[in-house]
Amino acid sequence: MSNEISSRQLTDLAEKIYSHLSRDVISQGLDYNKNNRVNQIEFKDSIIYSVVNGANLYSIKINLNDFAQSTCTCQEKTYCKHIAATFFCIYARHYSPESNARAKQPPPKKIAGSHKKIDSIAQPGPEGLVEVWFSIFEREYGQAYRFVKQYFKPFVDHEYYNHFYKVYDEFKKKVNVYCNNWPLEFQNLYQTYANLYILTHLEDASQKYDKIRWEYYIIEGYEKDLIGNLPTALNFDHLDKFMPLLQNAMDIIRKRLFQKNSPLFNWLLIYRCMYSILGHDPQWVHNETTFLEEIMREADKNHRHFYNATIALAHYRFQSGLTNEALIILQQLNNPRLVDLHYYLDFFYTSEQWNTLYQWLNWLIMRMENNQDSLGEIFDYCVAAMEKSHDAEKFVQILKSGLPQSLEHYATILLHARRHQEWAELRACYWSASDEEVIEKEADLVKSREPIALIPIYHQWVLRLIEERNRRSYQNAVKILKKLRSIYKEQKMIHSWNVYISQLAARYTRMRAFQEELQKGGLIHHDHKTH
Numbered sequence: 282m283s284n285e286i287s288s289r290q291l292t293d294l295a296e297k298i299y300s301h302l303s304r305d306v307i308s309q310g311l312d313y314n315k316n317n318r319v320n321q322i323e324f325k326d327s328i329i330y331s332v333v334n335g336a337n338l339y340s341i342k343i344n345l346n347d348f349a350q351s352t353c354t355c356q357e358k359t360y361c362k363h364i365a366a367t368f369f370c371i372y373a374r375h376y377s378p379e380s381n382a383r384a385k386q387p388p389p390k391k392i393a394g395s396h397k398k399i400d401s402i403a404q405p406g407p408e409g410l411v412e413v414w415f416s417i418f419e420r421e422y423g424q425a426y427r428f429v430k431q432y433f434k435p436f437v438d439h440e441y442y443n444h445f446y447k448v449y450d451e452f453k454k455k456v457n458v459y460c461n462n463w464p465l466e467f468q469n470l471y472q473t474y475a476n477l478y479i480l481t482h483l484e485d486a487s488q489k490y491d492k493i494r495w496e497y498y499i500i501e502g503y504e505k506d507l508i509g510n511l512p513t514a515l516n517f518d519h520l521d522k523f524m525p526l527l528q529n530a531m532d533i534i535r536k537r538l539f540q541k542n543s544p545l546f547n548w549l550l551i552y553r554c555m556y557s558i559l560g561h562d563p564q565w566v567h568n569e570t571t572f573l574e575e576i577m578r579e580a581d582k583n584h585r586h587f588y589n590a591t592i593a594l595a596h597y598r599f600q601s602g603l604t605n606e607a608l609i610i611l612q613q614l615n616n617p618r619l620v621d622l623h624y625y626l627d628f629f630y631t632s633e634q635w636n637t638l639y640q641w642l643n644w645l646i647m648r649m650e651n652n653q654d655s656l657g658e659i660f661d662y663c664v665a666a667m668e669k670s671h672d673a674e675k676f677v678q679i680l681k682s683g684l685p686q687s688l689e690h691y692a693t694i695l696l697h698a699r700r701h702q703e704w705a706e707l708r709a710c711y712w713s714a715s716d717e718e719v720i721e722k723e724a725d726l727v728k729s730r731e732p733i734a735l736i737p738i739y740h741q742w743v744l745r746l747i748e749e750r751n752r753r754s755y756q757n758a759v760k761i762l763k764k765l766r767s768i769y770k771e772q773k774m775i776h777s778w779n780v781y782i783s784q785l786a787a788r789y790t791r792m793r794a795f796q797e798e799l800q801k802g803g804l805i806h807h808d809h810k811t812h
């Protein structure tokens with residue numbers, strides 16, 4: 282008879298605990314264990330004996346063959362927090378490298394039989410460990426699914442996705458309980474697997490029932506959750522210790538990235554994030570690179586797999602510092618998505634690599650001809666770069682070549698650079714009535730800095746308004762004329778003003794309504810009036 286609980290027994294016990302004890306009791310038990318209230322654990326003939334230090338000292342017997350026969354000397358008599366605490370204590374010891382219990386015992390003998398024993402979590406092999414983890418996930422997922430289904434009827438149609446959100450929350454809450462006392466790197470690995478498990482299940486469900494409609498921010502939240510749990514704090518000098526576990530996780534991710542069905546999650550992002558861990562192993566990088574190159578050779582250039590392999594490979598090059606090579610690889614793409622490239626553009630911007638940023642933006646702008654949103658984002662980068670870098674002219678050139686789509690961005694940077702004349706020429710050249718409100722605001726700014734630059738654009742503006750030939754447009758023309766007059770005055774060019782306004786009045790003598798507005802505005806006197 283073994284005097285140590287097997288993984289299988291522990292997994293079974295976990296299931297009993299979670300199905301018979303309420304969530305409150307479980308969480309109290311967890312606290313009890315955290316506060317080291319459990320002592321004297323013994324295991325004999327499928328019975329666990331323990332003493333828990335609660336309000337009093339209580340003796341606990343957990344019957345592994347018949348959980349219902351488990352007892353405690355507290356008021357509850359059974360299914361109590363003391364039983365839960367005992368379970369967590371055993372669980373933590375079983376999966377802890379500093380296992381006291383284990384140290385006292387002789388090295389475990391291989392038991393012939395169907396249930397493989399896990400030697401120690403300090404030297405994980407993917408076989409045993411991942412198996413146990415997955416058996417936990419499977420059970421918790423099933424329970425979460427049934428729980429939600431039972432309490433949130435009907436589990437159908439338009440509210441379907443809603444229930445999956447609950448399944449996700451419920452699942453995560455339950456599986457995380459197990460790893461609370463583990464070393465951080467194993468917590469991360471375990472949680473990575475848990476996230477992979479639930480994401481693949483949600484994706485499968487989503488592909489199966491096309492009625493599920495996901496909110497994209499929830500999807501993003503799940504992805505962030507997974508990425509946040511990646512074991513990035515591993516000791517990379519001893520990566521080989523974790524390699525089987527990491528490789529196994531990577532296999533799941535890769536399979537999803539290159540799956541046949543259209544994916545629910547951004548596996549490309551997740552796949553790339555794994556590089557920050559596995560990229561420390563040159564052999565791994567070599568193998569994965571070969572794999573990606575093969576996909577690029579074999580897939581159709583317009584296929585999702587070609588796209589994903591290209592982005593992934595470029596990412597590897599970029600991460601090894603080969604930025605130019607990364608760009609050369611990316612240039613094979615017909616329709617790059619900006620969302621997959623933000624990472625690099627942001628990096629060049631933050632590290633002030635202006636030449637590289639310029640190169641990449643210049644490439645992108647040629648591929649984004651029809652995509653106004655993406656163009657807008659590229660122009661945003663230009664404006665930001667132009668405001669920060671000393672070598673701004675090349676970003677100005679991108680905006681110039683992007684006209685007319687880049688009009689607003691171009692105007693913004695010309696103003697920023699106090700290039701008021703160019704701004705005025707630009708606005709005059711690409712004038713549109715719908716922009717007048719914006720132009721008016723910009724003009725107010727220019728008026729405070731270099732009013733004389735406004736004269737040509739105000740001249741044009743007035744003519745446009747007069748040509749609209751209605752009372753309202755004449756009134757607006759007079760408003761502009763008043764602004765113009767104040768500029769002439771300030772510039773001590775009152776003579777030029779007089780010449781201008783009398784010529785203007787003379788030019789439109791037949792427009793009586795306009796003449797009236799000029800007089801009302803005090804811009805001309807009666808002697809200008811023609812008969």
Ligand SMILES: [Zn+2]
Pocket residue numbers: 339353354355356357358359361362363364
């Ligand atoms: Zn009790």
